[in-house]
Amino acid sequence: MSGRTDKSRVRISRRAMLASGGAVTAGMVLAHAPKARAAEPLAVHGGKKAVTASSSGATSWPHFGDEERKAVESVVRDPGYGEISAFEKEWQEHFKPPFCKSHMNGTSALTSGLFALNLPAGSEILVPSFDAWFGILPMRLFGLVPVFVDNHPRTMNFDVEDARRRLTKKTRAIEVVHLFGLPCDMEAICDFAKEKGLLVLEDCAHAHDASIKGKYVGNWGQIGAFSCQGSKVLPAIEGGIANYENREFYERAASFGHYECPGQFPGGSKYKKYGSTGLGLKLRMHPMGAALARCQLKILDRQTEMEREQNHSLNSRLCQLPGISEQAPGPGVKRVYWSRNQLFLDPAKAGMSREAAIKALKAEGVAVGKLNYCVSHRDPVFNEPEWWHHAPVIPDRLPGLEETLRTGISLPRFTKPVPELIDQYVRAFEKVWAHRAELGKT
Numbered sequence: 264m265s266g267r268t269d270k271s272r273v274r275i276s277r278r279a280m281l282a283s284g285g286a287v288t289a290g291m292v293l294a295h296a297p298k299a300r301a302a303e304p305l306a307v308h309g310g311k312k313a314v315t316a317s318s319s320g321a322t323s324w325p326h327f328g329d330e331e332r333k334a335v336e337s338v339v340r341d342p343g344y345g346e347i348s349a350f351e352k353e354w355q356e357h358f359k360p361p362f363c364k365s366h367m368n369g370t371s372a373l374t375s376g377l378f379a380l381n382l383p384a385g386s387e388i389l390v391p392s393f394d395a396w397f398g399i400l401p402m403r404l405f406g407l408v409p410v411f412v413d414n415h416p417r418t419m420n421f422d423v424e425d426a427r428r429r430l431t432k433k434t435r436a437i438e439v440v441h442l443f444g445l446p447c448d449m450e451a452i453c454d455f456a457k458e459k460g461l462l463v464l465e466d467c468a469h470a471h472d473a474s475i476k477g478k479y480v481g482n483w484g485q486i487g488a489f490s491c492q493g494s495k496v497l498p499a500i501e502g503g504i505a506n507y508e509n510r511e512f513y514e515r516a517a518s519f520g521h522y523e524c525p526g527q528f529p530g531g532s533k534y535k536k537y538g539s540t541g542l543g544l545k546l547r548m549h550p551m552g553a554a555l556a557r558c559q560l561k562i563l564d565r566q567t568e569m570e571r572e573q574n575h576s577l578n579s580r581l582c583q584l585p586g587i588s589e590q591a592p593g594p595g596v597k598r599v600y601w602s603r604n605q606l607f608l609d610p611a612k613a614g615m616s617r618e619a620a621i622k623a624l625k626a627e628g629v630a631v632g633k634l635n636y637c638v639s640h641r642d643p644v645f646n647e648p649e650w651w652h653h654a655p656v657i658p659d660r661l662p663g664l665e666e667t668l669r670t671g672i673s674l675p676r677f678t679k680p681v682p683e684l685i686d687q688y689v690r691a692f693e694k695v696w697a698h699r700a701e702l703g704k705t
Contacts, residue, residue, distance in 0.1 A: 300690070300697035307626035313691035314628025316683045322630075322675045325498035326566075327555070334554040346553040351504070353560055358479050360487070360506030362513035364521065365548040369468045369490025371520060372503035374401040375546065376464050376486040379507070379516035382407060385653050386435035388464075391421045393664050394440045395637040398466045398488070400644060403651050410434070410656040411640040416666035419590055419605065420447040423455050425663070429656070436462040441470035441480050444496065444599035445590050449475055449483040456484075464488070469601035471496040472567045476595035481506045486516070491552065496567065496599050497559050502552035520546030566678075567599045573677055573685060574604055580689045581606065584696045586613025604674040605634060607667075613696070615703040617672065620695060623702055627691035634671025638664065 304310030338346060347365055355363050366372040377398075382388075384406030390399050392411040399409045413425040421439040437456055439447045449465075456463045463484030467473075471489055473480045481487025489495075491502035507513035510532075517524040518534040519542045526538025534542075578589045586609040592598045608617045617633065624631045639645060645655045677684070695702070 300694040303694055303697075305623055305626065305694065305698050305702075306628070307623045312626070312628040313694050314684070314687040316681070316687050318630070318675075318681070318684055321677050321679060321681045321684060324676075324678050325493055325500075325559070326678065327558075331555050331558045334558050335551050338551050338554050342550075344547075344550050346550040346557065347548050350548075350553040350557050350560070353557060354504055357560060357563075358481065358506065360482055361509060362507040364505055364507070364513060364517045364524075365553060366488075366503040366505060366520065367546040367548055368501050369466075369488060369492060369495075369503040370397045370401070371544075371546040372488035372490070372505040373398040373464070373466060374404070375516040375519045376488050376505055376512075377401055377405055377407065378519045378542075379486060379512045380436055380462050380464065381515060382435045382462075385433060387431060387433040387656070388436045388438055389421075389426045389429060389434060389461075390438045390639075391440050391442075392638055392640040392658070392661055393419060393636065393667065394442065394466070394639060396639050396642060396644070397468070397490075398438055398440070398464070399639055406652045408433070408653045408655060409639075409645070411658050411661070413658070413661040413663040414442075414667060416663040416670070417588065417591070417607065418445060418447075419443065419667055419671075420445060421452065422663055423448065423451050425661075426455065429658075430459060434459070434461060436464060437484075438464045438466060439484075440466040440468070441473060443590060443603065443605050444469045444473055444601045445592060446470060446473050446475050446480050446596050446598060448593060449480070453483055468492075468495060470599055472563050473599045474597045484508070486512055491556050491559075494602065496601055497556060497563055499552040499556035499559065502548050502556055504548075504556075515542075518542045520544045523547075569680060570600050570676070570678065571598065573680065573682075574600055576682070577674075577685050577688060578604070578606070581692050584613075584692060585699075586610065587692075600676050603676055606672050606674060607670045608672050609670060614699045615705075617670065619702045619705050620699075621672065623695045623698070624691055627694060629688055629691045630675050632673050634668060634673050638668075 306312045351365050387408045387410045389412050390409045393414040402409050410429050413422045415422045419442045441447055465481055465484045465487040467481045467487050468490035470480045485508045487506040489504050491497055491499035493500045514528055514532055514534045518537055522541030525534045528535045581587050582589055588607045590605045610616050621631055640657050
C-alpha cells in the first residue's frame with residue numbers, strides 16, 4: 264500500500280484545470296476543432312492514436328494507504344466495536360441526519376429499511392427497473408410487491424410521470440436510486456409522495472456526498488440507505504449505513520438487525536423490551552470496515568470535488584459535439600460519480616451509429632463501451648411465482664429504458680487527476696467526429 268501524500272492526490276489545481284480547458288475556452292476551441300482534426304487519419308484506418316498518455320492507476324479504486332492500514336492494525340491490536348460507534352458519530356456530524364445506523368452492507372441497510380416502513384403484506388412499492396436487485400428482491404421477505412417503473416432517458420433515474428401511471432390503491436411507497444451518483448429529482452418525487460400519502464426510501468449506494476440545493480441525498484425521504492462496498496464512493500470493502508427521518512423508523516430498523524440496540528432505547532420505546540433478542544437478524548458492521556470508512560469519510564469531500572471538476576472539464580467539451588449529451592445534473596444538484604462516466608450518443612444527430620463511434624474511439628485509445636447495467640424486471644427471480652407471496656408487477660414496455668440502453672455509452676471514472684489524459688480523450692472525440700460523415704456510411 265502506498266501512503267497518502269497530500270491534497271494533490273485528490274484535487275486538481277487551478278492551473279491544471281485551465282491547462283485541460285474550461286467550458287468557455289472549450290466552446291471557442293471546439294468550434295474550429297473538427298476542421299483541424301479532419302486532416303488527421305483515423306487510427307481505425309491506420310492513423311496515429313489520439314490517446315497516448317499513460318492511464319496507469321487512473322481508474323484504480325479504492326485508494327487505501329498508510330492511514331487505513333494503521334486504522335485496521337489498531338483494531339487488530341485492541342479488538343472491539345468502538346470503531347462502529349465512532350463511524351456513526353462522524354457520519355452524523357458530516358451528513359446531519361436525524362438518526363443513523365451502520366449495517367453489515369448496503370443490502371442489509373435496505374432490507375432493514377423495508378422492515379422499518381412497517382407496510383402490510385400486499386403493499387405495492389414503486390421501484391426503478393434500471394437498477395440491480397439489492398433494494399428490490401428483499402421485498403419478497405415481507406410480502407411486499409415491487410412495481411417496476413421506467414427511467415428518464417436523459418438522467419437514467421426514476422421517472423415520476425411513469426410512476427403516476429402505475430399508481431394503484433395498493434401503492435404505499437416509492438424506492439428510488441440515485442444512479443451512478445446523479446441525484447433523482449427529489450423535490451418532484453417528494454411532492455408526488457406527499458400528494459399521494461406515500462413513503463420514500465432512497466437507495467444512495469452510488470451517491471455519498473451528493474446533494475440537491477445543499478441537502479444531502481439520504482435526507483430527503485423517510486429512510487436513506489448507503490453501501491460502503493469496495494467499489495462505492497465511500498469504500499470500506501464491505502459495510503453500509505442508513506439515515507432515518509424519525510425515531511420510529513430508526514428503532515424499528517435497528518431492532519431488526521442489531522440485538523444490542525433495543526436495550527439502549529429510551530424507556531418509552533416499544534422496542535426496548537426486545538433488548539435480549541432484537542427482531543430477527545444480526546447485521547452488525549465489521550469494526551475493520553468501520554475503521555476504513557472513517558478514514559475515507561475524512562477525504563470524501565476532496566475526492567468527490569476533484570472527480571466532479573475533472574468530469575466537468577471532459578464532459579463540457581464533449582457535449583458540444585453533435586449528438587453527445589451527459590447524464591446531466593438539474594439546477595442546484597451537486598452530483599458525484601460511481602463506477603463510470605455515463606454519456607449518450609444520438610445517432611441521428613451524430614451522423615453515425617453508436618457502434619461505429621465506439622469502434623473508432625477505441626482505436627484512438629479511448630476506454631469506451633456501450634452502457635451495460637442491470638435491468639431488474641428481466642431477471643428470472645422476479646418472474647418466477649415460487650419466490651413471491653404477491654407477484655411483482657412486470658411492465659410490457661419501458662420506452663425510457665429502451666432509449667437509454669440504445670444510446671448510452673460509458674467512459675471511465677477517473678479517480679486521480681489526469682488532465683493530459685482528459686485533453687487527449689477530447690482530441691480523440693473531436694477526431695472521430697471530424698470523420699463522422701465517412702463513419703456514417705459504415
